[in-house]
Amino acid sequence: MSLLGRIRDALLPRSGEGCASCLHFCTEAGWIEAHLPGLSSLSSAHASVRGEDGLCLSHNRLINGRRRCANYEAAHKA
Amino acid sequence: MTDGVGGKVGGFRLKEDWWAILIGLGIVAVAAVLFLNGSSLRWLAVLPPRWKEFAQVTGDLAENWPRYLAQFAFWLAAFSGALRGLGYRFRDIAPAFSLLYLAAYAIFVVGQWDKAVTYNLEAPLIALFAGLLIANTVGLPRRFDAGFRGELYVKTGIVLLGATVPLSLIALAGPVAILQASIVSIVTFLVIFFAAVKLGLDRRFAATLGVGGAVCGVSAAIAVAGAVGAKKEDTPITISAVVLWAIAMIFILPLAAKALLLPTGIAGAWIGTSEFADAAGIAAAQAYGGYAGKVAGIAGTSEQALQAFTLMKVVGRDVWIGIWAVVLAVIATTRWNEDGEAKGSAPDAREIWRRFPKFVLGFLFASVLVSALTAQYSLADYNKIAVAKLIGPVKDLRTWTFIFCFFSIGLTTRLREMAKTGRRPLAAFSIGVAVNVVLGFVLSVYVFGSHWATLGQ
Structure with a gap:
């Protein structure tokens, strides 16, 4: 693979591999603020800097959700 | 807001x-249209007067109550529209904002007293202290937090601040701000990171703590925690360390600068380098700006303190958060992945834009708009016409948004609920604070002192 290709692969994850639709991935701003005490005091879960991050309840981590893991479970459709 | 559970994904919201x-920008645009038509936004941009006798305040209220009422209605409509767009309910926003406006008026009145500086009763400090006192004693209903959104208010204020900062000033002072801020940010990050690792903390946690002290406080901490995949409990600990130090610095930095009689531009640059959050820094810079012309020996104008702070903090530090996040995500994925598990985070170059603090664009655009409108004026006409009819009213409305912000910070900082930082994270962060404050002082006073002291002159 060319150098450019490797850089692109490292910096631009393929679509459809993220956590957005995972049962364990929570991005709702109010929920995040409730689970990260003090966040709304000097910042906000609604801020652009948060991007599309969320809390992964499976790994108990704040993640950007760009890489789906083996624990991925599709959320129930409404 | 509704509580979420696993799989709760926030729908699209602006x-x-x-x-x-x-x-x-809506306010700036309306002010510009009125200005071009020979009118002004002054009627709406009412402020309590400077006073010696309290009768001056009651006299102002008796005369101008329709203006205050209209202003309250305007702010309520604007902010409740935004907050409803963010998912909050009007029935929670309205009582909270009404209380906020009344308190802001009272704080403003105290701050306008001619003896206020003598007793250290600067409006930002009173707002913060009163909010902290209420939140940590009697408290207010939790649903009122819907209206106490300090971050929305400070960002709106920074956009309005753009209208008062000429584009030429940003072009001239911006590169110096970026240079100074970059030096301090990189050094502070490395100090906190290596101190934290030396003290035995996980590297993802160390990176989250590092950017919390080096870039833009809580906002940087959540951005980098997500980018590197930090443990959930690491972020509240970082938030506690940032909030603790940021609030302490709101009081410490202006008092230290006052004791040293630093010119307002230099103090603003120091605060911009050494405060951890935009809102906290603006409180400190505005408090210090209030000493201009009132404390013998402090040179400069109140605007210089705010302008230097904003250039340093917003232009010099905040805008780079996306790059910090992507670089640290690359390092975390390639160097810190000992157990071979990606843990849901991966580098994504698009995050440079996704995490970019967009309100900075509003700040720049407001500056461009007002600079274009006033380009043809001489300095004398600029001060006589543009400041009086265009920039002055925007500046006064900006001051309201900052008071809303400072009081909201106090009201939402519930110390009992903050995560306990633990000795090691607090020690690592505090070492970084010490380095940051000293380095920021040396750069602001000795290396770039003449630049900041004459900012905009």
Whole structure:
């Protein structure tokens, strides 16, 4: 693979591999603020800097959700 | 807001930064249209008067109550529109904002007293202290937090601040701000990171703590925690360390600068380098700006303190958060992945834009708009016509948004609920604070002192 290709692969994850639709991935701003005490005091879960991050309840981590893991479970459709 | 459970994904909502731009630029645009038609936004931009006798305040209220009422209605409509767009309920926003406005008026009145500086009763400090006192004693209903959104208010204020900062000033002082801020940010990050690792903390946690002290406080901490995949409990600990130090610095930095009689531009640059959050820094810079012309020996204008702070903090530090996040995500994925598990985070170059603090665009656009409108004026006409009819009213409305912000910070900082930082994270962060404050002082006073002291002159 060319150098450019490797850089692109490292910096631009393929679509459809993220956590957005995972049962364990929570991005709702109010929920995040409730689970990260003090966040709304000097910042906000609604801020652009948060991007599309969320809390992964499976790994108990704040993640950007760009890489789906083996624990991925599709959320129930409404 | 509704509580979420696993799989709860927030639907598409305009981010808070965009709402701040809409409100801030909306005000600037209306002010510009009125100005071009020979009118002004002055009627709406009412402020309590400076006073010696309290009768001056009651006299002002008796005369101007329709203006205050109209202003309250305007702010309520603008901010409740934004907050509803963010998912909050009007029935929670309205009582909270009404209380906020009344308190802001009272704080403003105290701050306008001619003896206020003598007793250290600067409006930002009173707002913060009163909010902290209420939140940590009697408290207010939790649902009122819907209206106490300090971050929305400060971002709106920064967009409005753009209208008072000429584009030429940003072009001239911006590169110096970026240079100074970059030096301090990189050094502070490395100090906190290596101190934390030396003290035995996980590297993802160390990186989250590092950017919390080096870039833009809580906002940087959540951005980098997500980018590197930090443990959930690491973020609240970082938030506690940042909030603790940021609030302490709101009081410490202006008092230290006052003791040293630093010119307002230099103090603003120091605060911009050494404060951890935009809102906290603006409180400190505005408090210090209030000493201009009132404390013998402090040179400069109140605007210089705010302008230097904003250039340093917003232009010099905040805008780079996306790059910090992507670089640290690359390092975390390639160097810190000992157990071979990606843990849901991966580098993504698009995050440079996704995490970009968009309200900065509003700040720049407001500056461009007002600079274009006033380009043909001589300095004398600029001060006589443009400041009086265009920039002055925007500046006064900006001051309201900052008071809303400072009081909201106090009201939402519930010390009992903050995560306990633990000795090691607090020690690592505090070492970084010490380095940051000293380095920021040396650069602001000795290396770039003449630049900041004469900012905009």
